[in-house]
Each structure stands twice: as structure tokens, then as C-alpha cells.
Amino acid sequence: MQDMLRRYGFGLTLAMCLLVTFWLVVLVIVPNITLFEQSFRPYLPVVEIGGPRDTYSFANYLKVFDGNVDKSLFGISFSIPVHVYTFGLTIFYSMLVTLICFAMAYPLAYYMAKIVNPRSLPTLILLLFIPLWVSEVLRAFAWWIILAFKGPLNALLMGLGLIEDPIRWTNMGYTGVVVGLIYTYVLFMLFPIYNGVQSLDTNQIEAAEDLGAPWWKIHWRIVLPHSKPGIASGSVMVFMLSAGSLLVPSILGSTTSQWFTQTIDQWFKDALDWNTASAYAFLLLLLCTVFVSVAMWLFKVKLSDIAK
Amino acid sequence: MHKFRQNLAHLYTVLFVLYLLTPLVVMSGAAFNDSKLPSIVPWKGWTLMWFGEMISDQRMMLAFANTLWVAVAVAGISIIVGTASAILINSVSGRARTALYGMMISTILIPGVVIGISTMIMWTKLGGALFGPEGKPWPFIPGLHLSILGQVSYIAAMVMLLVLARLQSFDAGLEEAALDLGASHAQVMRRILLPHLYPAIGAGGAVAFFQSIENFNVTQFTRGGADTLTVYVFSKVRSGITPTINALAFLLICVTLVLAIIYEVNRRRRARIEAARQAEARRAEEALL
Numbered sequence: 001m002q003d004m005l006r007r008y009g010f011g012l013t014l015a016m017c018l019l020v021t022f023w024l025v026v027l028v029i030v031p032n033i034t035l036f037e038q039s040f041r042p043y044l045p046v047v048e049i050g051g052p053r054d055t056y057s058f059a060n061y062l063k064v065f066d067g068n069v070d071k072s073l074f075g076i077s078f079s080i081p082v083h084v085y086t087f088g089l090t091i092f093y094s095m096l097v098t099l100i101c102f103a104m105a106y107p108l109a110y111y112m113a114k115i116v117n118p119r120s121l122p123t124l125i126l127l128l129f130i131p132l133w134v135s136e137v138l139r140a141f142a143w144w145i146i147l148a149f150k151g152p153l154n155a156l157l158m159g160l161g162l163i164e165d166p167i168r169w170t171n172m173g174y175t176g177v178v179v180g181l182i183y184t185y186v187l188f189m190l191f192p193i194y195n196g197v198q199s200l201d202t203n204q205i206e207a208a209e210d211l212g213a214p215w216w217k218i219h220w221r222i223v224l225p226h227s228k229p230g231i232a233s234g235s236v237m238v239f240m241l242s243a244g245s246l247l248v249p250s251i252l253g254s255t256t257s258q259w260f261t262q263t264i265d266q267w268f269k270d271a272l273d274w275n276t277a278s279a280y281a282f283l284l285l286l287l288c289t290v291f292v293s294v295a296m297w298l299f300k301v302k303l304s305d306i307a308k
Numbered sequence: 309m310h311k312f313r314q315n316l317a318h319l320y321t322v323l324f325v326l327y328l329l330t331p332l333v334v335m336s337g338a339a340f341n342d343s344k345l346p347s348i349v350p351w352k353g354w355t356l357m358w359f360g361e362m363i364s365d366q367r368m369m370l371a372f373a374n375t376l377w378v379a380v381a382v383a384g385i386s387i388i389v390g391t392a393s394a395i396l397i398n399s400v401s402g403r404a405r406t407a408l409y410g411m412m413i414s415t416i417l418i419p420g421v422v423i424g425i426s427t428m429i430m431w432t433k434l435g436g437a438l439f440g441p442e443g444k445p446w447p448f449i450p451g452l453h454l455s456i457l458g459q460v461s462y463i464a465a466m467v468m469l470l471v472l473a474r475l476q477s478f479d480a481g482l483e484e485a486a487l488d489l490g491a492s493h494a495q496v497m498r499r500i501l502l503p504h505l506y507p508a509i510g511a512g513g514a515v516a517f518f519q520s521i522e523n524f525n526v527t528q529f530t531r532g533g534a535d536t537l538t539v540y541v542f543s544k545v546r547s548g549i550t551p552t553i554n555a556l557a558f559l560l561i562c563v564t565l566v567l568a569i570i571y572e573v574n575r576r577r578r579a580r581i582e583a584a585r586q587a588e589a590r591r592a593e594e595a596l597l
Contacts, residue, residue: 001399001400004395004396006401006487006496007399007480007483007493007496008395008493008496009492009493009494010516011493012493012494012497014393016392016395016396017396019388019389019392019393020392020393020396020408021564022389023389023393023412023460023461023464024411027427027457028411028415028418028461029429030430031426031430031553032418032426033460034424034429034430034433035422035425035426035427035429037365038429038433042426043558062420062545104324107320108321108324110317110321110323111317111318111320111321115314115317122575123572124325125323125571126326126568126571127325127329128325128516129568130328130329130561130565130568131328131329131331132331133518133559133564133567133568134332134536134557134560134561134564135521135541136522136524136525136538137538137540137541137545138335138553138557138560139331140545141335141541141545141553141557142331142334142557143331143357144545145331145334145335145338145346145348146331146334146345148345148347148373150347150349150350152334152348152349153348155349159596183327183328185521187328190315195481196319215313216350220471220593224485233433236417237574240417240419240571241445242418244419244420244421244422245525246420246524246525246528247420247524247525247538247542248494249488250542250546251545251546252544261421262417264421264425265421265528268425268529272380274425275316275430276431277425278426278429281421281425281426282422284419284421284422285310285418285422288417288418288419292417295323295513308511308553
């Protein structure tokens with residue numbers, strides 16, 4: 001700090017400190033504290049705000065447990081609050097998306113880092129980057145076209161004789177959402193893993209080959225452990241983006257798929273109950289924090305490794 | 309066996325690239341289909357009608373203009389805030405650095421929905437507390453300016469990371485020398501530190517600009533009645549859509565492709581020059597020996 005004063009003088013140092021304060025306090029901390037505070041207040045008409053009924057309670061959070069629905073899973077039927085159910089499914093499908101993204105991205109990341117001719121690598125990366133530059137809403141829209149009832153996918157499958165009748169892809173629970181999320185976010189898994197694998201010394205792989213290790217053992221014992229920070233970082237990114245996505249579930253969702261962010265959106269925009277929306281948003285934030293912490297602890301990586 | 313696995317890897321990569329690009333091709337193709345629904349099957353003949361309709365769509369043009377100025381504003385503010393944060397982080401150490409850095413990084417991980425709602429609530433509540441519930445003045449009403457602030461809250465962190473990485477290669481001795489030779493603090497900043505950071509600041513500005521164009525979650529909750537392109541496309545997709553969106557998508561993809569090709573051609577030219585230079589150096593070395 002003294003160092004900064006000496007280099008840039010009082011005025012510039014103060015200006016920089018004020019800018020950082022503006023960012024962290026005005027744009028991040030105070031809004032989140034307001035969100036937290038509002039989430040404990042009831043939703044009241046304007047005239048009653050500050051009145052005797054405006055007291056703190058957990059009522060907004062307890063709304064999560066309202067309204068049971070009957071569901072059955074693996075033949076066991078049970079009754080579960082609808083929002084808890086949505087919350088659980090959002091986490092489950094986000095994890096599924098993360099897992100599939102990993103399975104798809106890992107071989108390609110390894111290929112890019114170790115197999116491909118280094119001279120054609122920049123071209124390959126450029127090709128992979130193109131969908132990333134096209135905005136998320138258009139990427140989801142592209143799949144909306146493909147998965148449509150009379151769309152190209154059904155036409156192709158029927159043309160090949162694989163199916164007899166067209167399939168309603170976007171009306172099969174979470175299928176559309178999962179397909180869309182994978183397409184939208186798989187690259188956020190690819191590049192961190194690529195960075196991880198790339199720093200591995202190729203000699204280690206060759207040594208293992210010379211000593212007779214089968215290919216799966218090389219991956220399991222050498223490549224995977226080495227690229228762990230990259231995998232953790234990619235997984236955290238994909239999970240957070242999926243669980244927090246509102247676009248893809250809204251565009252590709254079916255009548256039976258509800259994403260937790262959509263529930264928040266409905267409280268905010270349809271019910272105009274900002275307080276309950278705050279409570280739900282806070283739950284989402286809590287979930288994300290817990291997930292990131294657990295992932296960092298499991299993979300033994302630091303926050304600074306993730307945000308690369 | 310080894311050869312076989314290698315071919316498999318090549319095949320997988322080709323399939324992966326196809327998987328990434330086919331949806332974009334399908335989407336672009338639908339822009340030229342003479343059909344009321346955006347699809348490529350059944351093909352009803354070529355048309356350029358949708359491009360004409362897109363140009364005459366006033367709301368879309370307005371949304372496009374909104375998107376541009378929001379993105380420019382976000383990029384501008386993020387550059388200033390992000391650069392200041394990077395310089396500050398770089399000159400503190402120990403616990404303060406860890407805490408500050410952690411806080412800045414964690415903004416990237418906050419879900420957009422949370423940022424949107426919290427920004428919206430804070431500003432409108434603040435306005436309500438200062439001016440009463442009715443007739444709150446700007447900036448305490450919903451609108452794109454709140455979207456800008458919400459977007460800056462996490463995009464600034466990305467700029468910060470880029471600038472911080474560049475700062476690692478900065479030689480602080482240059483600043484010392486300038487100060488010893490009588491430069492003012494402002495001169496040190498403007499003539500020595502900032503020129504070194506310009507590449508990172510430029511990259512940060514580009515990242516911020518594109519992140520802002522992409523943004524949906526924050527904008528959706530804070531925009532009030534105004535549209536940005538993402539929000540407009542979203543509402544179009546949800547209500548009855550016409551292939552005007554495809555026409556827009558096609559144009560955006562074309563812009564992306566042109567930029568990508570320019571970049572690639574440039575890179576190849578530089579690589580060729582570099583290779584020629586190395587060959588020259590090798591020849592010179594051999595001649596000396």
C-alpha cells in the first residue's frame with residue numbers, strides 16, 4: 001500500500017481505492033445484503049411497508065415446502081413439495097450435464113494437447129471458438145429448430161429408417177433442456193481441461209507406455225490426476241452456468257420440466273413477489289457456494305485455480 | 309493398435325466440430341427457406357424475404373442499438389474498474405490480498421439471476437427510502453442503466469484477471485527510474501504503466517463487450533421495459549416466431565466468420581514470417597560455423 005502511494009501519489013491511489021470500493025461495496029456487497037434482508041420480509045402492499053405487519057420471518061423460505069405433488073421414482077411413490085422437487089431436479093440435471101460435458105470434452109482436450117499436430121492446433125481452436133461467439137440465446141434457438149416436431153432431426157431419423165413416427169423431443173421431460181445445456185456449455189469444460197492436460201510432460205506418458213501400461217491406466221494414473229485442477233475448474237463452471245441458466249430451460253423446456261431459476265423468475269415477474277423471489281435466489285446462491293466449496297475440497301484446488 | 313486409436317481420435321475431433329457447427333448451419337439455412345416457420349424441412353424454396361422483414365422490424369433495430377450502447381458502457385466501466393482493481397491487488401499482500409482477491413473472483417461465480425434481482429431490489433429500495441414509493445427519479449427506477457451496473461459487477465472481475473496476468477510481466481524498476489528522473493505520478497501511470505497494460509486492457513474490453521452482448525439473466529431482471537437483442541430474441545422465440553431471427557443469426561454468424569478468417573489469415577502470415585526469420589538465423593549460424 002505504501003508502495004502504491006509512493007508510485008502513483010495520493011490522488012491516483014485514492015481514485016483507484018474508490019473505484020474498487022464502488023465495485024465491491026456498491027455493486028456487490030450492498031445489493032446482496034439487501035437481497036438477504038428483503039428475503040425475510042413479507043410481500044405487502046406499498047402502504048403497509050414499514051407498518052406493524054412488516055416483520056422479519058422465515059415465511060418466504062418456508063414457501064419452498066408448500067404444495068406437495070405425488071411423484072414416483074424407481075417404482076417408489078412419494079409425496080414431495082413441488083419447489084423442493086424442482087430444486088432437486090435442477091441439481092440432478094446440472095450434475096448430469098456436467099458429467100456428460102466432461103465425458104465429451106476430455107478426449108478432445110487430450111487430443112488437442114497431446115496428439116494433434118501443433119501447427120494445426122490454432123485453426124482447430126478457432127473452429128471450436130465460433131459457436132462460443134454466437135450468443136447463447138441463438139445457440140438454444142438452433143436446437144429449438146433441430147428438435148422441433150417437424151424439424152430436421154426427426155426428418156433425418158425417419159429418412160434413415162431409424163424411427164417410424166416423429167418424436168416430440170421437446171416434450172420429453174428434461175431432454176431438450178439437457179441437450180441444449182450440453183451444447184451451450186461444453187466448451188467451458190473443454191478449455192480448462194485442455195490447459196490442465198497441456199502442462200503434462202509428454203515424457204511421462206511415453207515412459208508409462210514403455211513400461212507397458214495399458215492406455216486406460218495411463219489416463220487413470222497419470223493424465224487424469226495431472227489435469228485435476230482443470231477438471232475441477234471446468235466442472236464448477238459448467239455446473240454453475242447450468243444451474244443458473246434461465247434461457248435454455250425457458251426455450252427448450254417442456255411442460256413437465258421446471259428449472260429452479262424459472263421458479264424464481266415466476267415469483268419475480270408473474271407474482272411480483274420480490275421478497276419470495278429474493279429468498280429463492282438466496283437459496284440458489286447458497287447451493288452454488290456449497291457446491292463450489294465441496295468441489296474445491298474434493299479436488300483439493302484453490303479458488304484462484306478455478307478462475308483462470 | 310496405436311495407429312487405430314489415433315485415427316479414432318481424429319474421427320472424434322471431426323465429429324465434435326461437426327456437432328458444434330451443424331446447429332449453426334441449420335439455423336442459418338432456415339433464414340433462406342420460404343416458410344412461415346423457422347425450419348429447413350420441408351424446403352419450400354429460396355427467399356430473401358426474411359432479411360427485408362428483419363430490416364423493417366423497428367423493435368429489433370431499437371434492441372440492437374440498446375445492446376450496442378449497453379455493451380460499450382459495460383466495457384468502458386469494466387476496463388476502468390478492472391484495471392484499478394488489478395493494480396491495487398498487485399500492490400497489497402498477505403491476508404488483505406487473499407480476502408480482496410477471493411471477493412473479486414467470487415463475483416464471477418454468483419448466478420446471474422441473483423445479481424439481477426439483488427441489483428434491482430437495492431436501487432429501487434434505495435430510491436423508495438430516499439424519495440418515497442411514488443415518483444422515484446432516475447437512477448432508482450428499473451432500466452438498462454441498472455443492467456449495466458449489474459453486468460459490470462461480474463464482468464469487471466474478468467478484466468481484472470486479464471490485467472493482473474499482464475502485470476506479472478511488468479518491471480516495477482521502470483517506474484522507480486521514471487520517478488527518480490523527476491516524472492510526476494500521473495506521468496508514471498500514463499507513460500509507463502498503462503502502455504504496458506494496453507494489450508490486456510484491449511483484450512479485457514473485447515471480453516467485456518461480448519459478455520455484455522451475451523448477457524441475459526441480469527438484463528432480464530433489471531431492464532424495466534427496455535429491450536436488448538438477447539431479451540428480444542428470447543421473447544420472439546417464446547411467442548410466435550418468424551424466421552427473421554434466423555436472418556439475424558445468419559448475419560451475426562457471418563460477422564463472426566469474417567472476423568475469425570481475418571484473425572486466422574493474420575496469424576498464418578505472422579507464423580510464416582516467423583518461420584522465415586528462424587530459417588534465416590539458422591543459415592547464418594551454419595555459415596558462421
